[in-house]
Amino acid sequence: MREAHEPAPVRLIINGRAETGHVTPRTTLADLLRHELGLTGTHLGCEQGVCGACTVLLDDLPVRSCLTLAVQAEGARVDTVEGLAGGDMHPLQEKFWKHQALQCGFCTPGFLMAAVAAVREAPAMTRDEIRARLSGNICRCTGYQPIIDAVAEYSAELGERGERS
Ligand code: FES
Ligand code: FES
Numbered sequence: 001m002r003e004a005h006e007p008a009p010v011r012l013i014i015n016g017r018a019e020t021g022h023v024t025p026r027t028t029l030a031d032l033l034r035h036e037l038g039l040t041g042t043h044l045g046c047e048q049g050v051c052g053a054c055t056v057l058l059d060d061l062p063v064r065s066c067l068t069l070a071v072q073a074e075g076a077r078v079d080t081v082e083g084l085a086g087g088d089m090h091p092l093q094e095k096f097w098k099h100q101a102l103q104c105g106f107c108t109p110g111f112l113m114a115a116v117a118a119v120r121e122a123p124a125m126t127r128d129e130i131r132a133r134l135s136g137n138i139c140r141c142t143g144y145q146p147i148i149d150a151v152a153e154y155s156a157e158l159g160e161r162g163e164r165s
Contacts, residue, residue: 012073014039015083028092030054030065032073033080034104041081041109046137052137055110062117081109091157092116095150101129111136111137115151124159127152 007022014037015113021032030047033039033056047066054065057079058072078105088098092112102108111134116135118125122146125133130151139147 008071010070010074012075013077015079020034021070025069025071027070028066028078029056029058029063029068029070029073029078032070033065033078039080039082041110043107045105050138051107051110052114053107053110055113055137057113059115060117060120062114079113081112084112090116092119092150092154095154096147099146099150101142101146101150107137107139107141111139111147115154119151120159123155125152126154130155141156 003021003103005024007024009020010023010147011018013018013019014033019037023032023036033042034044042056043053044066045051047054049064049067051062055062056065057063057077058068059076060079085093091110092115096102096108096112096131101111106142114137115130117127118130121131122133127148134147134151137162
């Protein structure tokens with residue numbers, strides 16, 4: 001019989017690919033992604049659910065991967081920043097580049113994933129709606145305006161075309 005602290009397999013679909021990790025009951029989703037699967041695009045800042053740097057999508061919903069246990073993701077779809085673009089930059093990444101919405105880039109993967117989820121749910125958001133939707137993500141560099149500019153332009157373009165991210 002397996003002891004409680006011994007790693008056990010967890011199966012998930014990460015960025016569209018079936019993956020199996022080996023985790024203890026206390027392994028976080030962030031640690032599974034970064035340490036076992038090498039997906040270091042998901043950043044860890046506060047590790048206590050405050051900064052949003054570790055945001056990934058779990059079955060299309062944004063979650064703090066530092067607070068989510070890997071076993072909670074068993075059988076689920078997990079999308080990380082590595083899966084955003086299929087080679088070239090994702091259109092939202094292009095907007096971040098155009099508007100200089102990043103400086104050190106530490107917060108950027110979390111902002112991108114949170115914004116993709118927000119726009120998917122509600123394209124053509126107002127700036128106030130974008131601020132509210134991204135209020136759980138902290139940036140220490142940009143002053144937020146360029147990030148709002150980038151998401152607003154992306155959101156408006158999708159809204160005009162009647163598309164979702
Ligand atoms: Fe997860 Fe800050 S590292 S919220
Ligand atoms: Fe540095 Fe946001 S770009 S923390």
